[in-house]
Amino acid sequence: MSGLPVRIAPSILSADFGRLAEEVQAVERAGADWIHVDVMDGHFVPNLTLGPVVVEAVRAATRLPLDVHLMIEAPERSLEAYVRAGASRVGVHVETCPHLHRTLCQIREAGAKACVVLNPATPAVLVEPVLADVDQVLVMSVNPGFGGQKFIPGVVPKIAQLRRWIDDAGLAVELEVDGGIGPGTVGAAARAGANVFVAGTSVFRAPDYAAAIAALREEAGAASV
Numbered sequence: 001m002s003g004l005p006v007r008i009a010p011s012i013l014s015a016d017f018g019r020l021a022e023e024v025q026a027v028e029r030a031g032a033d034w035i036h037v038d039v040m041d042g043h044f045v046p047n048l049t050l051g052p053v054v055v056e057a058v059r060a061a062t063r064l065p066l067d068v069h070l071m072i073e074a075p076e077r078s079l080e081a082y083v084r085a086g087a088s089r090v091g092v093h094v095e096t097c098p099h100l101h102r103t104l105c106q107i108r109e110a111g112a113k114a115c116v117v118l119n120p121a122t123p124a125v126l127v128e129p130v131l132a133d134v135d136q137v138l139v140m141s142v143n144p145g146f147g148g149q150k151f152i153p154g155v156v157p158k159i160a161q162l163r164r165w166i167d168d169a170g171l172a173v174e175l176e177v178d179g180g181i182g183p184g185t186v187g188a189a190a191r192a193g194a195n196v197f198v199a200g201t202s203v204f205r206a207p208d209y210a211a212a213i214a215a216l217r218e219e220a221g222a223a224s225v
Contacts, residue, residue, distance in 0.1 A: 004172070004174060004175075004195040005033075005195065006190070006195055006196075006197070006217050006220045006221050006224065007033035007034055007174070007195060007196040007197070008031070008032055008033050008034075008197055008199060008203075008213050008216050008217055008220075009032065009033060009034035009035065009036040009067050009176070009196060009197065009198045009199070010027040010032050010035065010036060010198075010199055010200070010203040010204065010209075010213070011036040011037075011038055011178070011198050011199065011200035011203075011204075012024065012035060012036065012037055012038070012058065012204075013036075013038045013049065013200050014200035014201045014203070014204040014205065015204050016204075020054075020057065020058065020061070021057065021058075021060075021061040023204065024058055024061045024062050025061055025062060026209055027203060027204075027209050027213070028062050028063070028064050029209075029210075030203075030209035030210035030212075030213050031210055031213045031214060031217070032064060032203075032213060033064070033065075033196075034064055034065045034066070034067045034088075034089075034196070035058060035062055035064050035065070035066050035067065036067045036069065036178070036198045036200075037050070037054075037055055037058060037066055037067065037068045037069065037087070038069050038071065038144075039051070039055075039068060039069065039070050039071060039072060039082070040071045040072070040144075041071065041072035041073060043072070043073050044071055044072055044073045044093070044095075044096055045071045045144045051081075052078075052081045052082050052084070052085035053085070055068060055082055055085040055086055055087060056085040056086055058086070059085060059086025060086075065088035065089060066086055066087050066088045066089070067088065067089045067091070067115075067176075067196075067198075068082050068087035068088075068089065068090050068091065069091040069115075069117065069138065069178070070082065070090060070091060070092050070093070071093065071144050072096070073096055074096070075092045075093075075096060075097065075103060076092075076097070076099075076102070076103045076106055079092065079103070079106060079107055079110065080106070080110045082112075083107070083110040083111055083112045084110075087112050088112060088113060089112055089113040089114075089115055089135065089136060090107045090110075090112045090113070090114065090115060091115035091116070091117045091136070091138050092104070092107070092115070092116065092117060093116075093117045093118070093119065094116055094117065094118055094122060094126050094127055095118075095119055095122060100116065100127075100130055101129075101130055101133060104116060104130060104133050104134055105133065113135035113136060114133065114134045114135050114136070115134060115135065115136035115137065115138055115174075115176070116130060116134050116136075116137055116138070117137075117138040117139075117140065118137070118138070118139055118140060118158070119140050119143065119144065120140055120141065120142065120143060120152050120154065120155050120179075123158070124158045124161045124162050124165075127162075128165055131165060131166060131169060131171060131173060132169065132171060134173060135173060135174065136173060136174040136175075136176055136196070137162055137166075137173060137174070137175055137176065138176040138177070138178055138196075138198075139155055139158060139159050139162065139175070139176070139177050139178075139194070140155070140178055140179050141155045141177050141178065141179035141180055141181070141185075141189065142178075142179030142180050144179075149179060149180055150180045151179060151180030151181065151182075151185040151188075152179070152180070153188070155177075156188055156189070156192045157192070159175065159177060159189060159192035159193055159194050160192040160193055162175055162193070163175055163192065163193025163194075164193075166193075167193075174195060174196050175193055175194045175195055175196065176194065176195075176196035176197070176198065177189040177194040177196070177197055177198065178198035179198070181197045181198060181199045181200075181202060181216070182199065182201070182202030182216070183202070183215060183216070183219060186199075186216050186219050186220045186223075187219045187220065187222070187223035188223070189220075190219070190220040190221075190223035190224040191223045191224065193224075194220075195220075195224070197216060197220060199212075199213075199216055202216065203216075
């Protein structure tokens with residue numbers, strides 16, 4: 001993993017939204033590295049979640065980096081609003097960006113780290129030309145739109161291919177995986193070269209957040225040695 005640390009990013013999609021600030025603070029105390037925020041528009045994906053106002057509320061509740069994943073059409077129209085609301089890192093889908101390089105530059109110009117995201121069926125080669133222009137690549141290991149889905153093993157070779165390209169180019173790019181991450185799957189993703197793991201139900205549905213995060217970190221760390 002080129003010396004990049006293991007990072008656990010609980011997804012608030014699985015949190016109790018009636019106690020959102022408390023939930024965010026609880027996973028921060030439990031050892032989370034980032035907070036993952038899923039933004040869905042009901043068009044690109046079949047669900048509708050939240051907007052910049054909620055991101056702003058989450059920002060006020062924690063000091064952790066906010067990893068904001070835009071599952072929306074035409075993200076270039078609204079990404080700056082999410083950065084102003086407090087997003088530390090902004091992810092956009094290659095499938096929604098006809099001018100991908102321009103959109104990634106827009107994220108950085110707005111003051112956030114730039115992330116490019118691929119759906120499970122999207123080949124890695126589509127992001128190879130922009131690897132030098134991003135801080136992070138997110139590989140979806142489920143079809144986006146809903147939490148609680150099962151990990152798709154077929155994405156593992158894609159993770160490994162991306163890690164090889166990143167390492168061969170000498171880039172300090174974080175490689176993130178989102179979807180069905182929990183005990184038993186986090187290790188497979190880590191062995192392939194991922195270092196950031198988005199965990200929703202495996203953290204927020206666990207009786208002990210700290211124990212759940214520690215177990216994920218331990219399995220990922222052991223697999224990546």
